[in-house]
Amino acid sequence: MNQTLSAALMIVGATFMLLAAVGIVRMPDLFTRMQTTTKAATLGIGCMLTSAAIYFGTLQVAARALAVIVLVFLTAPVAAHMIARAAYFIGVPLWKGTIRDDLQGQYDLRTRVLEGTGALKFSPPSTEERDKSGPNAK
Amino acid sequence: MNLYLILPILIPLMTAILLFLTWRWRRVQRGLGVAGAAALFVAGLGLLTSVQENGIQAAQMGNWPAPFGITLVADLFSAIMVALVGLIGLAVAVYSVASIDTSREAFGYYAFFHILLMGVCGAFLTGDIFNLYVWFEVMLIASFVLLALGGERAQLEGAIKYVTLNLVSSALFLTAVGILYGVAGTLNMADLALNLHRTAQPGMVTTLAILFFVAFGIKAAVFPLFFWLPASYHTPPVAVSAIFAGLLTKVGIYAMIRVFTLLFIQEPEYTHRLILLVAGLTMIAGVLGALAQTDFRRALAFQHISHVGYMMMGLGLYTGLALAGSVFYIIHHVIVKTNLFLITGVTQRLKGSFDLRKLGGLYRAHPGVALLFFIPAFSLAGVPPLSGFFAKLALIKAGLDAKEYAIVATALGVGLLTLLVMARIWAEAFWKPAPVTSTSSAEEVDGAAASEPGGLRTLLAPIILLAVLTVIVGLVAEPVFALATRAAQQLMNPTEYIQAVLGGRS
Amino acid sequence: MHILMPFVIGALYAAGIYLLMRRSIVKLILGLAILGNAANLLIFTAGRLTRAHPPLVPSGATQPIGTFADPVPQALILTAIVIGFGVLAFALVLVHRANQMVGSDDLDTMKSTDT
Amino acid sequence: MTAAILSIFVLALSAPYLHRLAGKRSGWVLASLPLVWTLYFAVCSVPIASGESLSASHAWIPTLGINFSFLLDGLSLVFALIICGIGVLVVVYSGGYMAGHPLQGRFYAFLLMFMGSMLGLVLADNAVTLFIFWELTSVSSYLLIGFNNDRKEARAAALQALLVTGLGGLPLLAAFLMLGQLTGSLELSSWMTQAQAVRASPLYLPIVILVLLGAFTKSAQVPFHFWLPNAMEAPTPVSAYLHAATMVKAGVYLIARLSPLLGGTEAWVYVISAVGAATMLLGAYLAYQHTDLKRILAYSTVSMLGTLTLLLGVGTHLAVQAAVVLLLAHALYKGALFLVAGSVEHETGTRDITRMGGLKRSMPVTAAAAGVAALSMAGLPPVLGFVGKEVYLEALWRIPAATVLLAVAVVTAMLTLAVAGAAGVRPFIGEAASTAHPPHETPPSFWLGPIVLAGLGLILGVFPALVESSLLSPACAAILGRPLEVHLSLWHGFSPVVGLSAVSIAGGALLYATHARLRGFMSRTDFMFRWGPARCYELSLEALDRLARVITRRLQSGYLRVYLLTIVATTVILAGYTIISRVSWAGAFSGPGVHPHEAVLAGLIVAAAVAAVFSKSRLGAVATLGVVGYGVALIYVLFGAPDLAMTQVMVETLTVILFVLMFYHLPRFGAFTPRPARARDILVSLMAGALVTGLLLAATRRPLVPRLSPFFADKSLAYGHGRNIVNVILVDFRGLDTLGEITVLSVAAMGVYALLKLRMPKENSK
């Protein structure tokens, strides 16, 4: 019973992770890629570790699995956020199908201050500025 | 266990640790720097005496029996080398007090210096091939830092080449050790000596020999692997050049001699002949390089390569006399080459340049310095009755005995060219009248001399010591040569070594 | 895997060496890093690959049970990894400072000490 | 004898201080010790004459067979007397000649050092000891020739002398060692007992060639003669002492000394005679052609050295007799003439004989000495030179079929006579020439030497019996290796040789008379010498320098990638050849199967490495490096190494972080090497990779019998108190490795800190 559950969870987890990998290849821009990887990979790893915990069935392993799951659930979004932020600074372009960009022009590139909507100003489009700013852009 | 075996590693280590912890106090740095070197020298002499009296000494680290733990072994060759490290360490430490600027001192110069000594001593004492790799790395990283410390442009450029090429050598060494473990399953050199031929196919042993030859050949700076040496030796402060010149290539040569007398002796007609060939080419390439130089230290650096050829020649001939010649040559060269580099610092202090074209007039103005250069310079050129002559004599005699006339001719011819190089340096830096320089640069020199720490006297003290030794090793060559002969006998007869390490196990 | 490893390691050596021979100091350091990995992997492989237990003594036992991987190459590699890390860090900074000093990352511009 | 040599060296070392103490009288003071030894050796002649020899031996480096052993026989006695006796006079002379020179103390030191070396050379019975003194004479000569170190010419001449004599010295050493190998000893006296064996050895000819190279270079034989005239850059006392009386005769001494051992064979006789004859003639010709007093004397010295060599080569009783007599005669007259030349230059400020004249009025004592010495040189009666010449001509006459030699000898004698006149007589007679300042007779320190030397020549010429049995016979005996009675006289009665002598004197007189005109004509033959050995010396030095520069620039090009390429290629060639020629891979390709994920992993690692190679983006390459690292970590997991995997993961990521920290602001990769170079690099890299693959396949083709791990498994928990064997190895079994490892880490960190934080103050960073 435990073995079956474990095997099933493992396959599910692996499937999710494989999906994440397919996603990172197939998705059109950085942000959509992150959408797939962050979620699928996190869920996938969660499944696999749970599978391991069930398989071994000891506290030691459970604690370890839990530790990894908590870690991943905590760190993956933070990492995604950091990358997204950096991507905005160095001007990684959005997919052409993106219908709206509330962030556009909200970053002060020198001070790193990010304006909120309360102070939303209709500043001129700053795509040019973005394109220039990053040496590694594209 | 014989405490003398571990002291040459522990003394510099503890000194360096204390130096690391007291980086704020300059006086302490200097005092500890010299005191630690002096203690190491004493320990080195103690080890040498101990080995002379009691034969090859071994100590099992952690009390684990060989070949499982790491064994420290000192045969005469090792003990001689360790004593030399102490001597050179002391000389250069004193010289450093008078010549190293306060910024370098504050950033750990003395600590790095002692770690270098530790690595070198470790390499000389270990009986374990992987542990040898570790000591090589200790020595290397310390030398990297000493070379780059100060961050001047030339230093950095030289250091990049030095670091890269030495790391390639390390990678090759590591590769060879890995393969060696893969065929023999053990790391203790005595154990390897016993088992390598049993466990591996003979061709594999020879191939391994070649790998070690190249790996150590880079460190020893043989042709055509020596490039790091002329690219870097002249870039750091003089004290660093001097300690490098005295010790670094010696470690490569030591390792080469060790493995090619203990492990890889099954096909000497191939391996040792290759060494002999390379030795000859190294002599020639080095001396030609020296001929092409106009910078004092660079000329010495290229010459260094040439002399590496001589030290290798003894191994290539692979007879008792030849190895004794190599050992004697090493003793001679450590003392003399260090001294010559130290002297470049004095001439630089006096004349403000390392460029031979800008030097001159020292013969009249500073006869003492001239004499102090003359002795090691002409010793290096093999002029009797200084130490270098007997070193060459033994090698040439061994070459003739072995009927290797080509290498004898090369050694003799290169000896003449060495004489040419040294005589030219002598004529340029000492005999030639000082070139007319603008007053401003002269003032600059005076200013620099005044601002640098320590007096000329402290600078000259180690030089005098080493020069006196050069003369003594020449005039009273017998005890030294007898020592070298006994060391060579031990090398030629590995059983003694194996017995000392493995005890009754063999 | 056993038969693949020599080829993988050979490829890593080739890549590392090729990178060393480039003009860019960055590639040089990359090459050193790859070479270090390759050498470690070589030791690992030379010590024989075994799909076996890690060299641990299970609780309740006084010796590892069954076949276990040879711990010696592992210990050697650990040492080598650490040394490699220290040395690589230093090399990186060295190269960085040289780049600052010379104002170029092209090794061909750094030959003033040889000629 | 040992005391003689050592005491002179001690005196040399203390000479600068003694000079400071003694002031103007230093020459006289310092000469006292050589005088003592001259007397000592004179006394020694008594036992020597009775056929004994004195010896002394002290072990020096017995391990190498080197002893401080000396032997005083007839041959060395002659030399020892010349060395000490003339040494006394030269030291005294130097007291006057060098007076006021700031480095006079050093001059004494070098001169005495030379004296000790020369004495050691002729007394040494151990070949290596002999060689050591041989080289020491070269070195002291180097220092003395370059004594006027501010002059470029002096420095060049010193170097030339050093190199040429050094060039001969090294083969000599080889020859000595080969003789030692043949005979099992380095003692000359024991060699002599094995002469037969040596001559029969296949090494005989090489040994002869090597010995003669040494002798010919030292004694300025053709084609190595050119350094001697250039050595006239030395202060004149040096020329008199080293380059006339003593050092240049070291080669002659060597030939004489080894004659009993090596002589008598055809090779020996022909080579030595031919070279000697050529040198003799050429030296005389060149001497005749020059006008610089010292050069004239130098070339005539070359000529005489040729004569001596020739005679020793011929090696008959008479020839050896002649050689010994001429040796002595030449030392006396040439020493005197050189000292005279020094005095004349000192007084007139010139050495050009065409600008001298009538000096006998202002310098009568000097003139007298010069006249007598010139007589001896010219081979005119009643001086020792004449005696020698007669024996010499007779010696050649008696050799069958040596007409050419005889003709050469006669021509040389003519030229020598003319030169003797031009150098020793012409400046003192005739009209006084105008000079910078009016010449005066010199003080006693100047003229003592010439007078004594010339006087001795005269006395011995008239009474050769004074030295016949005490000096000459033992010397000849030593050279010939058997006893010989020498009888000399000024007049032997009429014989064809007297005729020859008369012809040579007449011809010489003619040449003297036409000297001024012929010289001008002969200088047109200069072009012949433009491509002579001197030019060869220069050219070969230049060529050597050019070769050195070209090769060095080639080797040490400054391009790190070329260095790496060379090293890698060397490794590949050497190890590749070795492994292919010696190693079998049979059975290497069997083993457990490959799981699919392993295959993918292997491919991924390789792909990542390749991507790192070809990445155009720096940080992209760093990221691919991370993939390699993670892949390696996974391999560690798959094969039972969790500790390794952990460490690998940590280190790899930290490495990537360090890369990012250091490189994020650098520009993109640029500066690509050209395509052919890249192709070459790829090829070499792939070969290196293939080498590694081959090594691994060969190394792992048989199972490894674990030698260490059973012990560790057994002891880890019981004695190491740990269940993680890898950790126990690291902190206990092989703790020393780890100690070294953390030392490396510490230094690396401190080094990083220092590199980044230490900025040298401006004035230090040039």
Place this chain on the structure above:
Amino acid sequence: MTFEGLGLLSWTVILVTTMLSVGAVLAFTRLVRGPSLPDRVVALDLIATLLMGIIAAYSVAAGQPVFLDVAIVLALIAFLGTVAFARYLEKGTLR
């Protein structure tokens, strides 16, 4: 120790490790293709996560929970790497 002794899990583990390896290859293509640096960083991060999955699967297959510690270390440190990359990417735009 081999997979064969694990019954149901044996083919599961082989399947899973192969799937994850293929995933790593896919992620690697993204890493190589970029185009932007953040893309590569995301790909590397994903590869680290896939690696954790493989390790988890393998630790089950090997019956060795100690390998999970490697996964913990990997989780900790890979995050650090990604964040460092991101941080210095944006810092790089400051100059």
Place this chain on the structure above:
Amino acid sequence: MWNILLALAWGALNEPLTASNLIVGFVLGYAVLYLAQPVIGPSRYFTKVRQVIGLVLFFLWELILANLRVAMDVITPHYDMTPAVIAIPLDAQSDAEITLLANMITLTPGTLSLDVSSDRKTLYIHALYAKDCDAVRRNIKNGFEKRLLEVLR
């Protein structure tokens, strides 16, 4: 807190210490505490536990849904999405609240937290299916933020 201690105690009592034992211990401990509630007085503990469990279940459900939807998009040849970067006003205030919320948003359907404005009043997210931006905002405000704040406050 007490519950965890109880669970550990249970685990310790039942050698060997396994996960199932702990879970059993947790459940039993919960039950004991629930039953003892009248004795030791009412506590927010029980509602909190229910809320946390609710949040976790909701989160996991959303996570799975999100993945399935994205999976469809990934494996089908055409992109069926309308991505947008949307600003969302925040009610969450403390660092922990904001961070947790941002993380959860990232891990759930088609949304990815990009950054928080410097005045901590606005969260910028990337949404994959944002034909109706206000709907996205509403979903987040009423779904995650509400539940999260319930648990945390």
Place this chain on the structure above:
Amino acid sequence: MISLILRTATRFLMILMLLFSLFLLMRGHNAPGGGFVGGLVAAAAFALYTIAYDPAATRRALRIDPRAFIGVGLLVAALSGQLSLAAGRPFMTGLWATLSLSGQERVDVGTPMLFDVGVYLVVLGVTLTILLSMSEE
């Protein structure tokens, strides 16, 4: 402005990492881990802190110059080896004692473990020194 999210996460993660590093160090003798990995994880914790804040903040948080960790660590490691010299045994011979904790539980304590603590300190100091001086560039 550095990310609020990162800073918040860091505060939590850092404590976790430091705890984990001690855990790795302590059980390294019996399970995968040890002074080296432990030290690296501890350093990684501070590295994360440095990224979330700045190098100066990390130096403040450490209070001690990381170089002192190196010196002390080396000293601990070297001295742990020398204790056996004092006992007349070869260098680095393990000296062990068994501590009894609460009746049954026994813990072996020995100089090799002390050595591992030295390694931990060195690695922590080294990594921090390198990271901090690099990020201050």
